[in-house]
Amino acid sequence: MIRPISIDDFLGRAEPIPLVDVRTPAEFKQGQIPGAFNIPIFTNEERVSVGTTYKQVGREQAILLGFDLTGNKWSGFIKQALEIAPAKKIAVHCWRGGMRSGAMAWAFDLYGFEVYLIEGGYKNYRRWSASQFEKPYPLTVLGGMTGSGKTKLLHQLGAMDEQVLDLEDLAQHQGSSYGTMNSRVQPTQEQFENNLAFELNKLDQSRRIWVEDESLTIGRRCIPKPFWLQMRTAQLLNLNVPREQRVALLAAEYGVLDKDFLIECTERIWKRLGPEQTKNAILAIAENRMADFVSIVLVYYDKTYLTGLNKRNQEHIVFLNIDGNEVLKNATQILDSIPELDSTQIR
Template sequence: MIKNITVQEFFNLTTMVALADVRTPAEYQHGHVPGAFNLPLFSNEERVLVGTTYKQIGREQAILLGFDLTGPKWSGFIQDALLMAPGKKIGVHCWRGGMRSGAMAWALDLYGFEVYLIEGGYKHYRRWVLNQFEKPYHLLTLGGMTGSGKTRILQEMEMSGAQMIDLENLAQHQGSSFGSMNKMLQPTQEQFENNLAAKLNNLNHDRSIWVEDESHNIGKLSVPNAFWDQMTSAVLIDLKVELDQRVSALVKEYGQLDKDFLVACTERIGKRLGPVQTRQAVEAIREDRMEAFIRLVLVYYDKSYRNSLIRRNSDQVFSMKLTGDPMKNTAEQILEFINTIPAGRI
């Protein structure tokens, strides 16, 4: 049985159903529904060939060529689908809900699958993704100077029951010039948006959602404008952590990284850091004086953070000094602090 279904209806299904993306591997890699698996009807090269035939000769010849190309593959398609959906319930989509997904749905239905055919395909899904960022959310933003432990604190808060979106994890980047940590590979902008939309869809919109105070750009990626606007207008809890504690935390986090990587990252912010400070920071890296290096670059990052606070509505910024180790037992402190803010201000 084939059932036509919207994107939202598919996500609202009460049981988990595997989702097959029958577009080419290149299309899938550029951006896909989180959790979907690739079951490409055509290879990248075959897709180009069919498209060219469609444009230059016509639809019927393109269909015949498609059958010629896929003829030997159908058994493999079904076997791959069985691996991912052994219960024989599966969702299928292509780019626009056209011939590719229709052909795959027909074959799977013929074999005995219960098939959910996504109306409008990936194109409608992308429209759904962008709509998620337009929805109103009750955001709370956790800020603080570099080294305040914001990400780890948010993770602790999530374990305590708070809702949280880790934008840096979704972007695979920690935000600064050093943010790739010399190992993280960022997704495409499209995939970042898809992952963020999926996270938002899975949260309870009647409850507060915590996010870290981020720049608009996280590495090479950008936070979607509509969601970014909500972040910048949300209440911000500005954590106050002693400089020595921040330096110590950053030395542990960055001190073991490759020196050439640290030098290259430092030189990228050389104009903003200043020629003297850049030279001193590079020398400190080369001489393994990591505390001195951290203190030098923090001058720049602390100034940038202070400037970002100035641009915010002061009525929405609440400072909170953490007591003790900022990496431990902070969730309760912050959640208690939130309860002290007047209801009309949050």
């Protein structure tokens, strides 16, 4: 049996169903519903041929070409589906719930699967994603200058049953010029938005949500403007961490990275550092003087952070002094500050 199902109903199911995306590998790579499996009906090139035939000749000829191209593929599609959904319950979608997903749903149904066909396909998921960023969220922003250990504290808060949203993990970037850490690969903007919306949907909107203070962009990815504006007007817990402690933390973190990577990243911000400081920072990297390198670039990053901090509504900021590297102790101190945070809550 083939059952049409909306995106909201599919994502809201208590019992998850394996989801198959039948679009091309290129479409899937550009953006996908988190957790979906790709069983492409057409290769990238085949889709172009079918689309060209549809436009230049007509719908019926395009359908016939589609069957010619997929004629010997159907048993393979079903075998892949059985690996993904051995219980023979499966959901299917294409770009907008058209012929591709309809054909695959028909084949699965014929074999005996219970098939859920996503109404409107991936296009509707994109609409649904955009709508998540418009919703109001009870955000509390965890701020502090570079090297304050915010990400570790965010994770510790999560381990203490607090709701957290890790934007840097979703963007696969730590926010600075050095943010890829010479290993991370950022998702496409489309996929970043898909993942963010998916995570937001899992959160309880009646409870506080902790999120790290970020600029509009994280590396090459852009936080959706409606959600970022909420972050900018939310309560901010700003951590004051001694500079020497921040330098030590960053020196340890960056000291293990490839020197050529660090030099290349430093050269990208030379206009902000200035030629002399850029030269000194690169020399410090070459000579393995990590603390000196960090101290030089922190001048720029601290100035940038303070500029953004001063643009916030000061009535919605709580300052908290953190001294020491005990993450559990510091996270407990953060939770103890909640009454003061609540007193600044936006009415």
